[in-house]
Amino acid sequence: MSFPEADSPSASTPGLAHGWTHGPSSLDASILEKTSVRSGHRSGYHVHVLVVGDNSRQLAGPLTRDLTQSFPNLCFDRIESAKDLALFFEGLDEEDHVLLGVATSEVKDVDALIDAARASSLMASTQWMLVTDQELHTDLAACTESGHLAAVVRFPWTVPLLSGQAYSTMRRYLEECGYCTYEILDLIQEPPSFAVQGPILEGLDLNEDQVVHELLEGVERVLGPRPRIRLPRGTHLLTQGHRVEAVHLVLEGTVSLHRDSRHGEVLAHLATSGPLIGLISLARGENAFFTALTTSEATVVRLTTEQLQIALTEDPSISTVLTALAIRSLTRRLMRAEDLHVENAMLAEDLERQKEELAATLEDLRATRAELVERARFAMLGELSAGIAHELNNPVTALLRAAGHLREDAEAVMASRAPEACRSALDCAMDSPPLSTARERELQKELLPILHDRSVIRQLIRAGLTDTAHARALANDPAQLEAFQAGARLGGSLRSVLASGERIISLTQSLKGYARPDADDLKEVDVRRGIDDVLRLTSHRVHGIEVVCEYEDVPPILAHPAKLQQVWTNLIVNAAEAIEDEEADLKAQGQESAASEKMLPARGHAEARITITVANSGDGVEVCVCDNGPGISPQVLERIMEPHFTTKAGRVRFGLGMGMSIVHSIIADLGGQLTIDSHPGSTIMRILLPLHHVHEEES
Template identity: 30%
Template structure:
């Protein structure tokens, strides 16, 4: 029995059998089960849940006798065993109203028209099952790589390993003081060489032993475990001066060992000194054999560099160059942060674009057939006029839900004597009393033929409406993404803040749709600013709010408020972002704007510069950003900007 199941639901037993045959390549890793009714499917899902399995994919026919396929897919989120399942809807012909219903409910990943192409089905299954598996980090991803998309799985596996290392790098050492960290490294190295020190890495030197020579190449790294070493530096006249003395836990030769540059100073033992001496080959051997030692050793090395820099006599001489280098590095980090967020946004927008594009393509293909049917219509002049009315009405109205259509059709069935005719009349919006008495009942004998012709007008209007909606959706997404992605403009513009906020919300829509977003916009004056810089601020603040509320796994709330606060000497506006996430402890609230400080949970590659960037950008606009938070209750980020 496998952990995951692929459920095939169709009231045609032959279709279920064909699906089972076409899905054979996945059978080693996924249990393939079939059902020919909603009842049997629900029983199967109940059995799956009792066995501790989960449904990875549900392939469902839309018809099922009474068009319940979409309703079944929408209800999948009600069960833990199916709430993350990927879904494919099968149709005998494209039915855009049911497809759009599933799209609007966020419960349709792909749509196939019968009879399907086996190769297309295989490609869709590989893509969707890969997406599903990668949402389950507890699984051994690599075992799925032979059947699913091995490139995506391998990349995700590597990213996860890097995430684990990064988490260990931060968490394993930040609580250790220098002495404890050095002791751990020394103990681990002694344990490694115990009884197997062929290279004599563990050595004892007497006083006056030369370790490094200033200006000469160095291929070794010394970890002092006992004793003392002095480091000397020559001045411009060639006179040697003692720079610093180091003892147990310190590294000698670290900089030249790492960079390959000549030694910065001369190191000489002052007393009997025990060291662990490593060359590059031995260092690589140790680190490959003891993976847990790498983050510890790296942190020890970085701490030694930090201490050496603090005491270096060249700090003052190189200060200006260092500040310049830091400034360049900072701007690179800012750009990396923006590109990292942009990458996440592009993925979400691409997902959002897929459904409207697919709907437009399928709708345009169907329109070809529908147009030819309308041109060949045998309807009377009056009925053609009525058909045009149905077309226009379909272009303006929204599709009814399946349950509402069924309920209204049931009321109309007794008058028309035919369930299908009643259902079509409800869908076309001609089931009210006036249309019933003037359109339907007077031509009841030929109503079936007339309704068939009218259905072509209805489908035409419905397809045109859906294409128009999808096209506007695509235009909004592209506009917002282009606004964020274009190069920063350092010139000042007079803009409406709300436009930038709305553009930012659009590109986050893929993540926001499962949460409740409320907006309270005041009547604001236009402000003079750098719009792209501010949009980067809004992006970071909304992304942080989403991260905070998504940690709980439950739908959250984000509240965006704008206020106009005129003062005697300067007019200002406030933009407030509030979420009901985990909140920020009081002792951390003053740290969140520090460079490299991050509260991202394990597995997230936060650079720790998002809020630091926000603060800098707001300061450049002569504004301020502050935080108000209550742990477990809310976090409120308040940006105040001058109008000019």
């Protein structure tokens, strides 16, 4: 908006004195002094400048006089202090504008003055100048922070500087309010001819191409036409750490600035490099700070140190353009550096947040993995349940069968007339070592001519009868024979009961050790005993496969027993299934093939075998589970440790693909290593479990 032009000058507010004085004034005389020269403005629309100071140090009076003479079309008002602001605002209308506030160091607290003035809507956005004769101010923090302090002028001032600063401040205020140039000129008129105005350096208000053109024109006025150099992409203009012999003025194309660091080469500037390359290093006599590289075909002008010195000496005006161009380039690079600093700070915050998120995710993954390990253990336990039931069925059946005969055998023994023969037969039946089938057939042939009854002979052999003389004595004495038979039957029943009970106890103990959740604390574990427990539980899974165990005397390791049993169970069952699956595949292929020759497995004619070795290995225990199955293909071997990767899809045994992943994680948690060496006919799972956990615990 603009202010309407005045028809005629108007009088100042009634009751207020006109003009200005050099000394302090009283409230009755002239608390509020006005210089109301308002020609050019319509009555009721006034543009004001407020000066605050009591002139006690001869600042406010001369200041008001100099500004009034510099801007005769403005209305200057002077008050002594902030307490007179209310009287000043009473003399204004809503249409009046206060473009500038000028405070002197005669005011005790400038911050308080400006804050009080801003409380009125008429001066809420007014900019302030401070004219001071003090070397230090401590009352400018608030106005500096709020942006309402436009300038500080030191006494004694010069009128051109004072007027120029006042004009620039008022003009910026009006521009920020949205006034255009002709509206501003209508309000405050042209600046005084003697006022200091304009930019600090010529050329900063021009675009970069114009500055480059002016610089080149100035240089060529002195040196004559400069050859243009056309450079392909990838040409080095500067090399970091090397001497700078000349500057390059880039007329066309782009140049990037790189700097080597301990992490490699870093791009510092591309679009922010500017058209002047090498000036700062050349002027300071230093080696190049950057490596300058053309990133496109470029046209440049090369200027050596001597050529620049000649041009600047012959035509000093070139230095202004050169300075403006250097300031532009450095400002651009500085802004780029600040942007990078802000980006780095933001990236650091993002990385810290991502670090916290990753830590939480890792904790969730650990909890999930622990849950998967537990589920896998109980899933394997469920899978083994059928075999465990079968294994328990045999000793339970034998136990019941023996128990059914115990009463009958006991009554026969008690009714016998030869208790010594009964006791001897009972002891022999319980303690005699088992005989091979060949030895039993040999003894049957020797005793058959003496006792004539094969069933009696088998019974007596199992009771430990191997002497033909003893057999003849029993054959000649029916009472002794009957007593011996009764004792043998009783001893055999008791032996069967004890053996069945021990088998049941061993199976239940192994099952309990497998299913029991581990405590948080690690325990000393005998690897060999754990493997034996697993072999008892998985005996039905390795049926028809020879299992060979080769154990050395090894120290215990510190681990979770149940988790280690998961490792041995997965490895042994996987080995058995690989052999069984190969045989099933060969059988299916043999049925479909028309060839007459018999197809052989990868092991050839050798029997199916799983070999488990436990040995010392320096500072650890090495366990190897080896099978002579078909081996693992390289494609599968690369992914065998991945979660949910399985090669059992499509079979009756469908795997979830977590077995080897869990094996790997359990071994890794113990600080161990798992390596796999596989080819047709041999797959070796080698596990190295360290002992340092035990040593640390003992220390």
